[in-house]
Amino acid sequence: MLTIRRLVAEPSLGLRVLTPELGDSLENEIVWLHTTELPDPSRYVRSNELVLTNGLWQPQVSAERFVDAVAGARAAGLVFGLTAQTPSIPPSLAESCRTRGLPLIELCIGVPFAAVTEAAAHLRNEDLQAELTATVHRSNALAASLSRGGGAAGVLTVLRRDSDLPLMVVDRAGRCLASIECQPTDTQVRDAAAALHRTPPPLEVVLDDSGPAVLYLVQGVLGDINAGLFCLRPAADLTATDKEALAQAARFLSVEVTKQQALHAIEARFAGELLEMILSGPGRSAEVAHRLRSYGVPADRTLAVFAFAAADPADQDTAVPDGIIDVIAAVLSAHGISAFTGAASRDVVAIFPWELGTDELTHVARDMSAEVARRANQARIIIGVGDLAAGAGALREPLVRAREVCQVLRVTEGKDTATFADIATFRMLFGLLDDQVRRRFAQQVLSVIREHDLRANTELEQTLRVFLANDGRWAVTAAELHLHVNTLRNRIARITELTGRDVNRLESKIDLFLALYLVPDE
Structure with missing residues (x-):
């Protein structure tokens, strides 16, 4: 200078x-x-x-x-x-x-x-040459660290050679990928991830009560923001050399984070394929066993199945919050459990060996529910506990049951964990059937009603939904639909004529209710 x-x-x-x-x-x-x-x-x-x-x-x-x-x-x-x-x-x-x-x-x-x-001018040239040399040396060190598999932590280690700044790398999913000279709290990491979702992202952000932190964006190949390098110091405290080093590190972190995201995508695809193999039945048990062993799960031992989800029925998209699969894997590891974890559209599935009984498994599930909720900053995490499976070839039914229990718990108050025996409803029975069978049943019952509504511009299906939701109470249903009771009776009679199912008979009412359950109102 x-x-x-x-x-x-x-x-x-x-x-x-x-x-x-x-x-x-x-x-x-x-x-x-x-x-x-x-x-x-x-x-x-x-x-x-x-x-x-x-x-x-x-x-x-x-x-x-x-x-x-x-x-x-x-x-x-x-x-x-x-x-x-x-x-x-x-x-x-x-x-x-x-x-x-x-x-x-x-x-x-x-x-x-x-x-x-x-x-x-001579002194300035000396400075520029020194800065260029330092930049080249740092670039070589960063490249060498990444090539050796040092990851985000290796990048921060290179930066520590020139300064003792407190740094952390957080991605948009709320995962702290690395930190140095600081111990990031859950609140700091959450605030950092929230800053990355702002448009545009701030240059400085206040993390918890630690004061302002400088944000350097870690961008992907398409310019999308994948993560952020946070220096837990205000910008006014940083020298020009510090800022240049941090900006340079952020560019190298882009390579590392992009690579990690690609690996996560590959892992998610393989995990999804494994779940599909299990659901296809015992015919692919050999492939399931091979995949489980690749995840470190012995396929010839008794296996347990958990299905995790965030309990927020008002927003189905939050069933699998960002980063929760990593939290679940960390909690399982903390309990000494080596497990396969895979995210589906509605839940996260964990499969792991279990030598104890169902009571002990349920007790562990209760502990994990609270711990995952705390670590993932969720109000409530629910866990569906499947029956124990005697090896990889017997996983389908426990998996289906665990996931169905999980979905039932999501829309009910009270328990955060349960087994199939705890919550035995028609939903469980449907969960054991193939999607094609369920769709065929709903189509057979409802097709004539839908065709009539489309052809005659009527609302028979909606009328039936409201009528059954009100437990067949005529006056309540008529008031909700703003109809005269006689008009409602005429519509129900038309439904009976079209479907051949009389709502006054229990078995017919069950058929109609289950068909509507399988085809949610659009």
């Missing part, structure tokens, strides 16, 4: 500081040098420039006025070049500089301003 002190240290210039009491100001950065003899150069002097003058302005303006103009422009200092006409510094000039806090430097006779400018 070019400063007055570095210029004064150049022996060939013969510079002498006349305001030693302003020593701290000698360390301020000089952006460049400005030579002037104008009585009022304030319009042309930039902030932090070093002003050079021979004092030719003295017949026109007092030293005090000139210093006021230079100091008002926020110049870094004043170099007064002695000449034969002015062989010494005017006392009023020195006093004015002390009063305004403007460093004053004397340049001896015979040394031209060009020599000072040349020396400044």
Whole structure:
């Protein structure tokens, strides 16, 4: 960095500081040098420039006025070049500089301003060369770290060689990928992820009560924001070198985060394929066993199945919050359980070996529900517990039951964990059937009603839904649909005629209810 002190240290210039009491100001950065003899150069002097003058302005303006103009422009200092006409510094000039806090430097006779400018250019080139060298060395170190598999933590380790800044890398899913010189709290990580979702993302963000943190975006190949490098210091506390190093690290982190996201996508695809294999039945048990072993799960032992989801029936998209699969894997690992975990559209499935009984399994599920909710910052995490499976070939029914239990718990109050035996409803029975069988049943029952509604522009299906939802109460249903009771009776009679199912008979009412359950109202 070019400063007055570095210029004064150049022996060939013969510079002498006349305001030693302003020593701290000698360390301020000089952006460049400005030579002037104008009585009022304030319009042309930039902030932090070093002003050079021979004092030719003295017949026109007092030293005090000139210093006021230079100091008002926020110049870094004043170099007064002695000449034969002015062989010494005017006392009023020195006093004015002390009063305004403007460093004053004397340049001896015979040394031209060009020599000072040349020396400044030489020092600036030295700085630029040093910065370039440091950037190249850091780039090589970052590349080497990533090539050795150091990941995001390796990138931060390289940065620590030059500074002790507290840093963390957080992705949009709310995962802390690495940290150094700090211990990020759950709140800090959550606030950091929230900042990445803002449009546009802030340059600084307040994380918890730790004060402002500088954000450097980690972008993907298409310019999308994948993560952020957070320096837990305000921008004002960072040097230019710090900022350059952090920006450079963020670019390298883009490569690492993109790679990790690609790996996560591949893992998710393989996990989804494994779940499909299990659901297809025992015919692919050999493939299921092979896949489970690749995840470190022994396929020939007794296996347990958990289905996790966030309990928020008002928003089905939040069944699998961002990052929850990593939280679940970490909680399972903390309990000493080596498991396969895979995310589906409605839940996260975990399959793992289990040597104890169902009671112990349910107890572990209750503990995990609370722990996952706390770590994932969710109000409530529910877990459907499947029956124990005697090996990989017997996983289909426990998996279906665990997932159906999970979905039942999502829309009910009370329990956060349950088994099939705890919640035995028609939903469980449907869960054991193939999707094709369920769709065929609903189509057989409802097709004539839907065709009639489409052809005659009626609302028989909606009428039936409301009627059954109100437990067949005629007056309540008529009031909700804004119909006369006789009109409602005519519609129900038409439904009976079309479907051959009389709502006054229990078995017919069950058929109609289940068909409507399988085909949600659109």
